[in-house]
């Protein structure tokens with residue numbers, strides 16, 4: 001679960017200042033040691049390109065590939081991408097700076113680098129993007145793809161472009177890609193990686209800009225976006241999608257074509273511990289039937305696609321905080337052990353056609369327990385952040401657009 005690992009890494013951004021300095025020192029030492037390896041530039045680039053092509057060949061293959069084979073290929077891709085990052089020679093500040101913007105967390109390149117190992121997220125996206133490109137190029141000689149908040153490695157597109165170039169599937173005349181990221185460290189790394197992969201011809205633009213404000217100067221055929229964390233919190237997926245969807249061609253597609261965020265009441269021990277004891281890795285295919293049956297599904301809290309984004313209404317509260325009204329759910333009445341359950345939110349991502357990232361396939365879809373929600377039970381000390389309701393109540397969800405985006409439930 002690489003994004004889960006990222007979530008853990010995120011907490012490092014708030015470490016004790018002295019420890020933080022040591023940490024930065026060790027990161028630089030690791031990167032510098034990579035630079036000392038004995039291969040020539042050409043050899044390093046060839047190995048990097050091969051690792052990107054190999055990972056995509058497995059992901060796009062029609063036959064089932066073993067988990068450990070995929071993990072190994074993605075680990076190799078990661079190692080080569082990090083070597084390219086080392087060549088970019090980012091300062092400590094650029095490598096580790098992480099902050100909260102008006103619309104969400106801006107993760108440091110150091111923490112973002114792990115997302116290229118998030119195998120099943122990249123698989124779901126790459127297979128979806130591949131079909132979308134194929135579909136678009138049936139009707140147009142060339143298309144423009146925008147990938148905002150792409151991070152230092154743009155892992156949802158650069159591996160795919162490497163594969164297309166190697167296999168001569170699509171030329172740079174057919175595909176033009178715009179890469180946008182607000183973090184200067186991510187942009188410097190991206191430029192180095194694109195150069196090392198020799199993909200410059202496919203890249204129309206690499207821009208350092210806030211994706212919630214960026215205005216492309218040409219209409220977009222495909223918008224590829226993944227700026228999510230589990231429980232649909234922290235990162236600015238919704239704000240970015242809501243802004244950029246306006247620049248899609250009338251028949252342009254968003255990838256993911258649909259994100260469904262759902263709520264459930266679970267027995268924490270069953271959902272998060274027992275069902276994973278007998279399996280090697282967490283994945284939607286490995287979920288236990290009895291754990292699934294034990295859940296109390298509450299239904300969809302929000303649904304995000306091109307059409308819902310274009311129709312989304314934003315409310316501004318008195319203190320300037322913006323919220324988006326999401327769905328209402330009715331808490332079921334007949335659950336005897338409701339007071340022992342915790343509320344959790346998970347996502348199901350349909351990238352394109354039948355391709356998807358299911359719950360537990362990645363940190364972005366992983367269920368997130370929300371311990372501030374109390375149903376049929378009252379917390380000992382009620383704080384203003386607690387939400388207390390009873391079975392049978394109707395709950396309206398709002399999505400808060402702020403530096404810490406997330407859901408706010410309100411009793412109707």
Ligand SMILES: C[S@@+](CC[C@H](N)C(=O)[O-])C[C@H]1O[C@@H](n2cnc3c(N)ncnc32)[C@H](O)[C@@H]1O
Pocket residue numbers: 101103104105106107108109112115116148149150151152154155156180181182183186209210211212225226227235236240
């Ligand atoms: C988790 S990383 C990379 C995510 C990437 N899509 C992937 O698939 O791995 C998140 C990146 O999004 C960028 N980002 C977050 N919010 C942004 C925004 N509003 N505008 C531009 N970049 C943003 C951060 O700077 C960071 O480099």
